[in-house]
Amino acid sequence: MTANPEVVVIGGGPAGASAATVLAQNGHRVRLYEREKFPRFHVGESLMPDTYWVLHRLGMLDKMKSSDFVRKYSVQFVTDTGKESQPFYFFENNPHECSQTWQVVRSEFDHLMLQNAASHGVDVREETRVLDVYFDGERATGLKVQNPDGTTEEVFPKVIIDGSGQSSIISNRLKLRQPDAKLRKASVWSYFEDARREPNHLDEGSTLVLQTKGKKGWFWYIPQHNNIVSVGVVSDLENLFPKGERRSLEEIFAEEVANCPAVARRIEGSKRVTDFYTTKDFSYRSSRVAGPGWVLVGDAFGFLDPIYSSGLQLAFRSGLMAADAVSEGLKNGDTSEAQLGSWGPEFLKGMDRLKRLVYSFYEGFNFGTFVRKFPQHKRHITDLLIGDVFKDSLDEVWEPMEIVQAEIREKELMMANEAAEEKPVALC
Template identity: 55%
Template sequence: MVTSALDFDFDVVVIGGGPAGATTSTLIAQQGHRVGLFERETFPRFHIGESLIPQTYFTLQRLKMIPKMKVSHFIKKYSVQFVTQHGKLSEPFYFVDHRPQDSSQTWQVRRSEFDHLMLKNAAEQGVTVHEGARVNDIVFDGTRATGIKVTLAGETEPREVRAKVVVDASGQQSMLIGKLGLRDWDPVLKKAALWTYWKGAHRDQGRDEGATIVLQTKDKKGWFWYIPLHDDIVSVGVVAGQDYLFKDRGTTDFETIYFQEVDRCPGLQPRLAKAERCDIFRAQKEYSYRSRQAGGDGWVVVGDAFGFLDPLYSSGVLMALKSGEMAADAINEGLAKGDTSEAQLNRWHKPFADGMDRMKRLVLEFYDGFSFGRFVRKHPDMKDLVTDVLIGDVFKDDVDQLWPLMDELRAELAAAKAAQAAQPTPM
């Protein structure tokens, strides 16, 4: 898809047409700037990360996407549920009970369709979109990015495209953080995921039909996501430590490993009893990383090109949209005052990274076995802030009140456990 006549002199060039690239380009084009977006694939194309959390609503609203989402066939999502390693199902957590507003209803999306809708929306708002375009390199003049070299669909020779700002939204391969050596792998979250799709799997009824379900496996060594999509399809994947999932099993066969974990998940087995697998098995390993910098002279990284956290709590699309939004605001401000320096284009890094860290803290607490129920019972006034993190409202300092109180409870429980262990054994 090419949305206008060829033009190779832009205010901003965006590499990648996923949610982060589409968001950044759309919000910049809305301000009247010339934006060229170059996407390697031809959409629609497969991608994982299908569950939207409520806080995505506000960025989608700025993108003028909400009316399109409301008339789409995407499954409406009102809640999340958790299932213990013994198969016990929690009460649904309805977002509207926390915030009675439109944003409390969100969607479960097939990413091939959602991303295509986002890309078309960008084109409708003035972005020049080139699909099937392979970006060969990012051009620098000293430390300043000045454009890209790209081979367009149907061409054999690359051409140079000039821009005041280059936005890398190229996904986890991330051209810029690789080129500049900025990637830091997470030292703790060394997880992996293995997933496939099912037809005819169990679906709850009414407003519970679209609930995301998080099911723990025995001994809490891993957990499954269960995400109902349209056309009677359910996305079901297991997340666990990379070494546990793929080493020392005597097999590297994805199907065998997947069903070994299904057998260890009592809450999942009845949901798949009458289902038929309708896709291949896919895996992704050690995916938690982050760039040490979000922007430099003439360049910015957004979405998975900046970093990825973890599938738990479905924060991936939110982080893509929010990074695109915050980067676009910094770029628009810089273009308006003629400043595309590192100081200007990296100014959104800290507030975004702080939000990512808040979500990461809750992810780590889950993996560490922290009892959120016990915490809320002890601090009922903190329930709303815990909920804020779960729905993605993490870009505010108020949330930081949680962490000292969580540390305090953990210390109390550890002390009580140590005291109990020190008690003499009855004769």
């Protein structure tokens, strides 16, 4: 019979695996429960360059460098009229190797992360379901789990870290989940073989963001190894799934491709190699990051939006920041909410900076226009795009961005007024 762990981590995704690895590196007894058997499918394939420092700390860099994952040097935007921006090359900000990152196949990447956690001493238990989390008031005190053979057992750690993804076991139990009313989006995606890639090595692994006609939505276009490209559309929930209208995912995807010639050209002649997938209303956060004896990390805390590929970056950062707070608390005998959630304010500042950038995109923000008008802030924009969002100097960019946004709104209003004036008037 193994000793009770000091910390139990629920979920073996990037957030849970990161938190577990750091705690094990710090000498704590950590057990991780994962309900599935890895490798398993998951969407969300693009890393931000700032994840380099996380991967370095976790001892993952050599594994990534020797992997088949496609190298990513930039992100590029395509307008609804088909105009392509210059690529935002991350190395222009910093010529260090940290400015190159990867497009990952999540089944392979998450498996590497879980194996890495085990190699650092984490007691990883796959195909093990958490049936219940026990509370004494607001304090989490233990768990009931079901083992792969169907037997159950109870475990009583000092701290429980919930990295259960959108299942959000503790957040749902305590009713902490808060949807983002401004980001009621949906997505439909699939994977294609032999789709077009950019011709040179710097751009062939670039993430492309391509707007649909009328800026009603956008496509991600993420090259992967084995000649596969992940292609997905994101739009308002009501736009993709109107009430009272029944369409297959294939029909929805085809209609959106027709609204985006830049994507249609790229996938013409390719072969779809998976089913279509969908997810809806995925933007939310919990009202707390922690409580006495428990912490939320990754998607168990919240998810922003796929537009800038920030999901893995925020998962990693929450996992590391939470692990540091938990480790300090265990060493000091303090597992209070104040201690376990001490990382929350800094994390939320970074998340909110990304959220402002997301809101701006959906309000029509144009990177090219902004950089031409305020070239001195290109570095700040690039910092946001690489995920280096946990520094106050970035806040200098918001006032100039608002100036550009106001000009865009004024231009759109003028065009709308001109269009209204040109409408023929019915004569009575």
